[in-house]
Amino acid sequence: MLEITGLHVEFGGLHALNNLDFTVEEGEIVAVIGPNGAGKTTFFNVVSGMVKPTEGRLLFQGRSLLGLDPNKITARGIARTFQNVRLFNNMTVLENVMVSQHCRTRQRILDALLQTRRFRTEEALVRDRGKEVLGFFGTRLTGYRFDQPASVLSYANRRRLEIARAMATSPKLILLDEPVAGMNPVESAELTQLIGKLRDEMGYTIVLIEHDMSVVRDISDRVVVLDHGEAIARGTYAEVSANPQVIEAYLGQTTDGS
């Protein structure tokens, strides 16, 4: 589904990503792990179009993503969340998931001004779809929450809303940037389950960055380890976690006597 070959990203001489090859098959859950500064978020930024790669090929469903604006990439079917939750804080919960259906809707300004049938049916659809997506998280984001501004939500709910917002774009591939960061173990386990459901029930392919190894172990089909912008290991969680290079990347070079 996603094929990346020879990806380079340079920020003024710094190699954020170096000759990265990466493939995701449809229906997979792939975890990207690696120490801080390994280039994981840069990788997401490249795929979602927010950072232009210096070199490399990026194919999504056989078509190149290079040179597309982020909104075009979203329209192609790739949605993402952000590591440091970036909701539209002054918009309501429902509006957050309505606005992200922008690229799936077609009404024009005149439709809104004249209240055409197209406008009304589409608004109703957008609203229903928004509620449906929010309903995926149980009752946490529904009911009276619909009309609350996103800023009043609890931290965990904000993370959930971010995922809901990405779901509302009707994607095929979702990039989750540290979805359980800052959650307590119960919330984290629950969200892990939900991520599994995202794939099993909604049929999304998922790439996630995560530091919480229990989450990675529980849901990922494959793990890719990045360090200094390069993929140093791939495979199942068991394979990767036994890989000496990975252990070295995480714990530092083993020296005598330590």
Added chain:
Amino acid sequence: MTVTGKISAIRGAGPAPAHRRRLLDQDWPRLLRAGAVLALGQVFIALSGMPVSFDRRLLIDPVLSLGYLSLLWLPLVVGYWVGREQVLEGMAAYTRGGRDVAAGAIAGLLGNAGLTLLVLGITHFDIRDPLVNWSPQLLDILEFEESVWLGTLIWPAIGAGTGALGGGMHWAGSRTSRTTVTVLLSVFGTAVLESVITDLTQGFHVEAVSDWLYGPKRGLTYPAAIAVAATAVGVMTGLAAYRASPARDGRTTRGNGAATVGGSESARPAWRRMPTRRAMNLVLTVAAIVVLPLFLGRLTNELLANVGLFILLALGLNIIVGLAGILDLGYVAFFAVGGYSVAVLTSPGSPRFDPEIPWFGALFAAMLLAGLAGLFIGAPVIRMRGDYLAIVTLGFGEIIRVLLLSDWLSGTFNGAQGITNVPGVEVFGLATVRGFEPRSVLYLVLVFCAIAVYVSWRLENSRIGRAWMAIREDENVAEAMGVDTVSAKLMAFVTGAVLGSFSGAILSAKVGSVFPHSFAIIVSIVILVVVIFGGMGNIPGVIAGAVVLIGILGGPNQPGLLQEFAEYKILIYGALLVWMMLQRSEGLIPNMRRARELHIDEMNQDVWLRAQAAADDAHNEGGNPRGGRL
């Protein structure tokens, strides 16, 4: 505050009877600071020339002129401010008492010493060269046309008196002080709005009222002032009685306004009744707006027409700044495009385009041209952010004015002479809108305001409106969520431009002429101030902002209700804006979302406090802990 003072303040928190403070047990540094602020403020006002230029405008016939009032209000306000002792919230109970009055008096005394120094200064030194108002006229006013000694001695006394009055507001308790403020404001309002009230009474054919109210020198007469004050007291007492009446008990929750954040259970029935109530209010408001101009005099209609022109502009700018979050400092460009397109196309006095077309045709052209201007200005700045964008739009606003003024285009726009002889608006042979009939202009403006409100309201709740808001919140994320930010931002520019061009088109037909200098930068700034003052991104807020600022103070080239202040308009605008940003940064009528965002902590605290109070009540009465207060 001394250490013992602090301790006693903390002790006051207990259930024991409130600790009485001695009169001079004050927070002296704070008093000194207040005094210094007051002194600087007074001297600034005196030297700005307000006392001199307002001296002949009497408010209450023989005793009080607007000139003196411009000096007197400040100790009142400072006295009020300093009168309330600052205590640590939750740590100490604030106990009111004579000490508050003393604080106000001391601050007033200290502060007005500034005027004493000014009197002495003017008598002994002459620095009229830089300070134009360092003048004998000012001295005369400060001395009450008596002697220097009176001048130096009386001001501290007056300051102490007014300051004590301000501080006394706390002592007197909230109801009395609220009544006092209402009385003062209503007497001031009636006095200062003399021309408008006279105009109104003429419209309703009750000139006798204004004849009785105002003396020959435009000030309120004594009996009139007393009558106004008495009416205010009556209204306040009536209101208080109504609030306390048992008939209203079931609905007290509504009075809490913003407090019902989540829409609690007890508020339901009231909400359910809302739609019909709202619809009725809307119908009544519209009816009033349609009928009222028939009864208003020329002056008021003219004033409202000007307000309407600025409502149009502010609604247009609100789409760009308030919804899409693009800080456009050159909005006047679209106003100019509208005005000049209509002038060039309809006026026989325009150097080019001889076949003159009717206004509505020209309006259509103006809309198109403004839309194009929106694209032209929008396209290059669309990739910019924040400060850079603001500066570039500022530049574009000026470029349009310079082009209109230029020799190069004087074949079309007639340079600095502008275009005159712009005819009125023929409304399909039914009526003619002409500048010298303000009522007709007002109706035309109202129609377009209605259109602008409708457009803003519909767009806000649509796909494009949500896209704008998302861009305002976080442009990068909006784009990553599939919003085509480039076209959405261009649409914001175009929509805002078209609304602004309506205003320009009406202006040129109303005034009958357009000149480049009518479209100076200050117009952009004023429109922006209206939007910020009223409440960004909120339609009622923006309208209220225009009504208050343009209606009361006047636009950059238009007089307002307080024609006396015309000279000091920009000064007052600035002061208001600063005060607004400090005290109420969400605007006059805030967008609920923004208000929540800005005050979420306070609101959460309020909810918590109310829940605690309700729990306490329930505990005391042994009732349901969730009982109706929340």
